[in-house]
Every structure is written in C-alpha cells, then in structure tokens.
Amino acid sequence: MSITVVGTPDGIVMIESGAKQVSEDSVVDAIEFAHTEIKKICAGITELVAKAGKPKREVKSVEFDQAYYDQLYAKVGDRLKDALDTHKHPKFESYALVKQIKDELKAALPADDATAPAKLLKYYESLRENIFRDQVTKDRVRPDRRQ
Incomplete structure (x- = not known):
C-alpha cells in the first residue's frame, strides 16, 4: 500500500492512496498512524516558530473598488x-x-x-x-x- 496523508493537528486534509486488496482496517490504521505523526510534526513546527521569535506579518487586505x-x-x-x-x-x-x-x-x-x-x-x-x-x-x- 502506498498512502500519502496531509493534515493539521485538528484533522486530515487530504489522502492519496494506491493499493491492491488491502483491508479497510489496514487503511484506517495507516491514516490514524499518519495523523499521530502529523500532530508530532506540527508540534515541532510550532516549537521552532516560538524559538525563532518572529512575529506573524501583518498583511493589509486590498480594497476592492x-x-x-x-x-x-x-x-x-x-x-x-x-x-x-x-x-x-x-x-x-x-x-x-x-x-x-x-x-x-x-x-x-x-x-x-x-x-x-x-x-x-x-x-x-x-x-x-x-x-x-x-x-x-x-x-x-x-x-x-x-x-
């Protein structure tokens, strides 16, 4: 099975998968495992952002005439x-x-x-x-x- 899972700590955003005769339980387990890892990665990113200390840029919205x-x-x-x-x-x-x-x-x-x-x-x-x-x-x- 080949599976790519994209997500945030709050949920899954996208799944791409290719498999031949794989049980539904195996796919669900793979998605749950991927989401657990995604949460770890997002926590690491949040930690790095906190260490970098750069504030989020303010972006002015452009007025539509x-x-x-x-x-x-x-x-x-x-x-x-x-x-x-x-x-x-x-x-x-x-x-x-x-x-x-x-x-x-x-x-x-x-x-x-x-x-x-x-x-x-x-x-x-x-x-x-x-x-x-x-x-x-x-x-x-x-x-x-x-x-």
Whole structure:
C-alpha cells in the first residue's frame, strides 16, 4: 500500500492512496498512524516558530473598488462575453479579441496616472475570470464545447 496523508493537528486534509486488496482496517490504521505523526510534526513546527521569535506579518487586505469594476463591466462586459464565446469564435480568434479589448482600454487610460495600468489589469482580469466562470457554472457552456 502506498498512502500519502496531509493534515493539521485538528484533522486530515487530504489522502492519496494506491493499493491492491488491502483491508479497510489496514487503511484506517495507516491514516490514524499518519495523523499521530502529523500532530508530532506540527508540534515541532510550532516549537521552532516560538524559538525563532518572529512575529506573524501583518498583511493589509486590498480594497476592492466595486464602482470601478461595475464601470468596467458596463463599458466592456458584453463585448468580453462575446469575445470569450468559443462557440462563436475559434480559440485563437477569441484570444485575439480579448487582447484587443484590453489594448483598447489601455490606450484610453490617462497618461498622468502611473497606477492606472496596474489597476486596469487587476480589474480586467477579475472581470474576464468572472465572465468565464459564469459561462461554465451558470450558463453551463464549456469552452471546449463538450456537453
């Protein structure tokens, strides 16, 4: 039996296993043994963290500018949906249309704002991912055209 167990002191997160004709009890025993060892490893890590004495870094959460996102959606949302439709446009044509929309938005950015390109890219990619995800999860349309 080959088994990989991933977890925390509180529980098992993932198990991958490959075996031929192994009893269920043997698998359960292996998982329980692995969890016992995981607890020891986590305790060791906690001890090392305490010895290192480094405080946990504070990470500021990035504000999501919903108004900017909505404005971007209103401006190019429908065109982007159309461009991502691989039933209508072949794959590489779809890629080109998505890039063309992004390039048009970049060209319209104010030259005096140095943060505008990064902000546009962040929100444009978020919009593209959301539209793509909605096509798959809500509209049930797969990009590879399978049902």
